[in-house]
Amino acid sequence: MSSRRLIVFAVGSPYAWDVVESVRRTGADPVCVDNLGGADPRLPGLTRTAPAGPFVLGLSSAEHRPAAARAAREAGLDEPTVLVDPTSAVASTATLGHGTYVNAGAVVASHAALGCHVNVNRSVSLGHDNEIGFAASFGPGAVTAGGVRVGAAAFVGAGSTVLPDVSVGPGAVVGAGAVVTKDVAAGDVVVGNPARVVRTRAVEEQRCPHC
Ligand SMILES: CC(C)(COP(=O)(O)OP(=O)(O)OC[C@H]1O[C@@H](n2cnc3c(N)ncnc32)[C@H](O)[C@@H]1OP(=O)(O)O)[C@@H](O)C(=O)NCCC(=O)NCCS
Known part of the structure; x- marks a missing residue:
């Protein structure tokens, strides 16, 4: 069982699954934060409230990534990771x-x-x-x-x-x-x-x- 946790923030589109799979391939456990609601309920670790820890964004839209990064910051996430x-x-x-x-x-x-x-x-x-x-x-x-x-x-x-x-x-x-x-x-x-x-x-x- 892996012990490292990586938060995937803003998981409202199917692209979140790409990010989840990459997180898993690195050996970490994905925790998906559905900040806007309505995300795929099958996403792992799905929660509305962001826990503390390193995170990446879960959406591909260049139009929406800046706002998602701001929302992550407002939700208290301050460890964006590669x-x-x-x-x-x-x-x-x-x-x-x-x-x-x-x-x-x-x-x-x-x-x-x-x-x-x-x-x-x-x-x-x-x-x-x-x-x-x-x-x-x-x-x-x-x-x-x-x-x-x-x-x-x-x-x-x-x-x-x-x-x-x-x-x-x-x-x-x-x-x-x-x-x-x-x-x-x-x-x-x-x-x-x-x-x-x-x-x-x-x-x-x-x-x-x-x-
Ligand atoms: C370029 C794009 C953003 C335009 O979207 P739009 O503003 O909604 O434009 P429309 O669909 O109204 O199309 C406008 C015109 O451009 C043409 N057009 C649209 N996308 C085109 C493309 N990729 N290549 C060639 N022509 C295209 C349309 O046929 C239309 O021509 P017409 O006025 O002669 O009918 C969109 O079509 C596109 O290619 N998006 C990229 C999608 C993608 O790569 N997704 C990745 C998945 S993560």
């Missing part, structure tokens, strides 16, 4: 901010610098020297080439590719399967190959509440 699935490969020269989660089969290449509460989904590949902002999130299988920058709370969709040295602005959204060949402005939603802007959203500045 969760790296044992089936992923993170370069020894990469840096991961607190609360960052690297899911199964993902690769983080040399000298990549990931901020706090970043979500790296299943089979994502982040290239060398990437700079990834607070609470940014990647859909399954997204690929970034070397030198890519992704701003706070941006979302890079499933199966998309971001070409070398391109910047994706804060709060921007890259649609599933897009090929991003040039910089994406803050709040822009881009789709297709080559990626084109389909709309723009208002963006609020987002900062890690734990820093």
Whole structure:
């Protein structure tokens, strides 16, 4: 029986199960905190009230991760921790901010610098020297080439590719399967190959509440 406990906070979406499985693969016991109510009752250790201890977020939405991080702080959780699935490969020269989660089969290449509460989904590949902002999130299988920058709370969709040295602005959204060949402005939603802007959203500045 494992003795280490890891709290998974904000478990309102099925993505919480990915996090639970990663926690289990590290040999720890997941405790799921359903801060908003209505979560899957089958989640392990389900509770409405956060116990003390290290935690990660249980949702993938870049739109909602900043608020979830603030809610965790307000619930008294002050130990955001790094969760790296044992089936992923993170370069020894990469840096991961607190609360960052690297899911199964993902690769983080040399000298990549990931901020706090970043979500790296299943089979994502982040290239060398990437700079990834607070609470940014990647859909399954997204690929970034070397030198890519992704701003706070941006979302890079499933199966998309971001070409070398391109910047994706804060709060921007890259649609599933897009090929991003040039910089994406803050709040822009881009789709297709080559990626084109389909709309723009208002963006609020987002900062890690734990820093
Ligand atoms: C890009 C995205 C956010 C747009 O969502 P939306 O704002 O609701 O946009 P809509 O669905 O209204 O689509 C707007 C237009 O873009 C097209 N479009 C939407 N997503 C597209 C995509 N990924 N690739 C190509 N075209 C796309 C739609 O067909 C539509 O075209 P039309 O105006 O000619 O009919 C969404 O489609 C998407 O790709 N999300 C990523 C999902 C994902 O990766 N999830 C990961 C699971 S964790």
